Amino acid sequence: MDKDLQIPAEYTIRFQTAPITPAPFSHFYTLRLDVRSAIELWVDFGITYTERDEMSEEDLIDEGFTANDDYHWSGKVPPVWINEFGEIFGSSKMIRKREEVEYEDFIEIELEENNKNVTIYPVDKERWTYFLQEFMQAIFEASGKEKPFEMTYLEIGDGQPFTLDLKASFATKMLTLSKLGEKPQQLDWPKLQKIMDTVYRADFLADMAARSRPNKPGKYITAGDGLWYQLGVSIVESAPKSKDLPKIDALFVALRK
Numbered sequence: 218m219d220k221d222l223q224i225p226a227e228y229t230i231r232f233q234t235a236p237i238t239p240a241p242f243s244h245f246y247t248l249r250l251d252v253r254s255a256i257e258l259w260v261d262f263g264i265t266y267t268e269r270d271e272m273s274e275e276d277l278i279d280e281g282f283t284a285n286d287d288y289h290w291s292g293k294v295p296p297v298w299i300n301e302f303g304e305i306f307g308s309s310k311m312i313r314k315r316e317e318v319e320y321e322d323f324i325e326i327e328l329e330e331n332n333k334n335v336t337i338y339p340v341d342k343e344r345w346t347y348f349l350q351e352f353m354q355a356i357f358e359a360s361g362k363e364k365p366f367e368m369t370y371l372e373i374g375d376g377q378p379f380t381l382d383l384k385a386s387f388a389t390k391m392l393t394l395s396k397l398g399e400k401p402q403q404l405d406w407p408k409l410q411k412i413m414d415t416v417y418r419a420d421f422l423a424d425m426a427a428r429s430r431p432n433k434p435g436k437y438i439t440a441g442d443g444l445w446y447q448l449g450v451s452i453v454e455s456a457p458k459s460k461d462l463p464k465i466d467a468l469f470v471a472l473r474k
Contacts, residue, residue, distance in 0.1 A: 220311070222303035224252050229327040232349055236319050243267045248352070256296045262356050263289040290360040297390050298355060305348050311337040322346050347410075354387035368416070368440040370469050373431065381472055385409050394472060415468045419461035425451035436466070 233245035246264035253259060265287045306326075315338060317323055324345050327336045339345045357363040365386040372379045382395040392409050393401035416438065426444035431437050436448040446452045454461050 220307050220309075222252065222299070222306060224255055226329065227251050228302075228306075230349070231323075231325050231327075232346075233323040235322050236317070241266050246353075248349075250302065252299060255299065257293060258296060258299045258302075259291070259293050260356055260359075261291045262353075263287075264353075288362065290356065290362070292359060294355055294359045295388050298352065301348070301352070301390070305345065309345070310340040312340060313337055324349070351387055351390075355390075358386065358388040364441075366441070368412075368438065370472075371431065371437040371439075371445070372469075373434050373437075375434075379473065381469060383412065383472075396473060412468065415464050418455055418459075419465060420453050420455050421446050422451045422453065427451075436469075438465075 228248075228250040230248040230250070231245070232248075234243045244264060244266045246262065249261040251259040251261075311326075313336070315325070315336075321342050324342055325336050325338050327334055329335075354363070354366075358365060365384055365388070367385075368383040370381040370383075380397055382398075382401075383392070384395075384401070385392045390406050392404045392406050394404055395401045423442075423444060426446045427437075428444060431445050431447070435450070437445045438448070438452065439445045444451075448462055448465060452462065452465070
């Protein structure tokens with residue numbers, strides 16, 4: 218099969234979380250990609266959360282869900298995603314036999330081959346799952362459902378407070394860093410994954426966080442929920458022997474250079 222990205226062409230991607238994924242996080246969605254030209258990518262997207270009736274309304278709210286979280290949108294996303302889809306599609310090993318594993322997400326791709334529709338399955342499901350997670354965020358941005366990701370690091374000591382502002386747009390795949398309000402500088406996009414993996418490995422305790430910008434000595438992080446989390450107070454180790462906090466500290470020391 219020729220796996221070069223065809224223009225124009227249509228691709229349908231179906232995704233479902235692994236069978237062991239509990240409600241309300243279990244979900245499935247369908248992406249219909251219409252590559253109309255080398256500069257246009259149209260998306261028809263629908264996501265449904267499954268087995269949510271097993272949880273009470275109170276539990277759903279506690280998990281951040283509402284009754285209207287199922288979502289559908291049709292529209293255009295930035296052309297950078299044509300290249301992103303073409304790269305992963307063209308470099309992935311595909312099989313034609315459907316396989317479902319209890320501990321793995323399910324992914325299938327439907328496309329036209331020799332004037333008929335065929336269905337193929339990527340072997341590297343983990344790589345595709347991460348790609349689709351980023352693509353979903355791009356869709357949510359393009360549709361206006363969510364804003365670009367923002368994170369601020371604040372360090373208060375003896376001198377002037379120091380701030381680092383990170384902004385990541387999944388729609389355009391651009392990551393920028395601003396120091397003390399200076400002009401933003403662009404960072405390599407893969408750095409975002411390292412930042413997220415490092416910061417969110419620790420436990421964030423919302424009931425211990427501040428609701429307004431702190432003015433007492435300490436190191437703080439805020440990331441879109443309106444709360445300021447302090448390292449060692451409301452950001453704590455994920456396990457007794459983990460070293461999450463030193464890694465977070467080292468990350469921001471490196472970013473401020």
